[in-house]
Amino acid sequence: MPVDLSIPARAGAPDDSGAAGARPAAPVVFRLAGLEVSYGSHRAVRDVSMDIHEREITALIGPSGCGKSTVLRCLNRMNDLVPGARVNGEVSYHGADLYGEDVDAIEVRRHIGMVFQKPNPFPKSIYDNVAYGLRIDGRLPKSELDDRVEEALTGAALWDEVKDKLKQSGLALSGGQQQRLCIARTIAVRPDVVLMDEPCSALDPIATARIEDLMVKLADRFTIVIVTHNMQQAARVSDRTAFFTADTDSEGVRHGRLVEYDATERIFNRPADQRTEDYISGRFG
Numbered sequence: 028m029p030v031d032l033s034i035p036a037r038a039g040a041p042d043d044s045g046a047a048g049a050r051p052a053a054p055v056v057f058r059l060a061g062l063e064v065s066y067g068s069h070r071a072v073r074d075v076s077m078d079i080h081e082r083e084i085t086a087l088i089g090p091s092g093c094g095k096s097t098v099l100r101c102l103n104r105m106n107d108l109v110p111g112a113r114v115n116g117e118v119s120y121h122g123a124d125l126y127g128e129d130v131d132a133i134e135v136r137r138h139i140g141m142v143f144q145k146p147n148p149f150p151k152s153i154y155d156n157v158a159y160g161l162r163i164d165g166r167l168p169k170s171e172l173d174d175r176v177e178e179a180l181t182g183a184a185l186w187d188e189v190k191d192k193l194k195q196s197g198l199a200l201s202g203g204q205q206q207r208l209c210i211a212r213t214i215a216v217r218p219d220v221v222l223m224d225e226p227c228s229a230l231d232p233i234a235t236a237r238i239e240d241l242m243v244k245l246a247d248r249f250t251i252v253i254v255t256h257n258m259q260q261a262a263r264v265s266d267r268t269a270f271f272t273a274d275t276d277s278e279g280v281r282h283g284r285l286v287e288y289d290a291t292e293r294i295f296n297r298p299a300d301q302r303t304e305d306y307i308s309g310r311f312g
């Protein structure tokens with residue numbers, strides 16, 4: 028039995044049915060085709076072909092070790108920083124090869140920001156945390172910095188809680204506030220895409236609910252890709268869901284692969300693949 032979400036699809040959720048009145052699909056931001064990632068001789072994940080659409084929330088779900096974070100890290104070339112990591116296949120971003128020779132990985136990460144599992148504010152003031160990327164970038168006139176910091180903190184639903192203590196350390200905030208501070212730091216540079224790797228796994232349910240609400244608001248401005256272990260979270264916030272799994276070979280080594288990718292409502296209520304159904308109904312994983 029598929030999971031009964033009892034949660035309506037997000038307003039404006041994708042409808043690729045082609046039915047009369049169906050909303051046309053949003054433009055493609057990332058196209059992955061035959062993506063395969065290895066660490067040394069270990070093929071961590073393969074067979075990943077999917078389009079990620081503009082201003083949608085795309086969730087990557089699946090059991091531990093199936094390659095969700097690996098695929099996420101391909102989207103802003105974070106795997107470049109992992110010794111021995113090798114990416115094969117197509118990863119295009121707005122139609123251009125993200126791994127092309129003339130592409131500057133640092134510039135890529137300016138457009139495609141990332142929020143990590145554990146909130147990781149710098150040991151600096153709240154203000155300096157948010158201003159950090161802008162100062163490094165150096166393009167924003169100093170006179171506009173205050174406004175941009177406020178814009179980012181407002182966008183991360185944190186401004187009201189911190190506007191009177193911007194000089195205090197970011198580390199003095201609660202875990203949920205720290206994660207929203209990290210989101211503010213990420214969106215301060217006005218990226219195009221925000222990648223989130225299990226952004227709520229270190230948070231309590233109330234802080235998690237705030238981040239989920241925030242994600243939905245952020246999707247008005249940014250394309251969001253999230254890795255989550257929490258299926259209800261994927262169901263609640265995402266427009267499309269990709270389900271990955273891992274096969275174990277004769278030597279006991281696990282190799283991840285994309286099984287199914289579709290509108291979230293279909294993945295959770297009418298999955299095409301038995302493995303997806305088994306996973307979302309809690310039969311494995």
Ligand SMILES: Nc1ncnc2c1ncn2[C@@H]1O[C@H](COP(=O)(O)OP(=O)(O)OP(=O)(O)O)[C@@H](O)[C@H]1O
Pocket residue numbers: 066071089090091092093094095096097098109281283
């Ligand atoms: N930096 C790395 N070096 C070597 N192997 C790695 C590295 N990162 C991940 N792997 C391997 O790649 C495979 C996929 O890992 P990945 O973290 O992408 O999976 P995941 O689905 O995100 O897992 P989890 O849900 O547990 O975080 C695993 O076998 C893992 O051991």
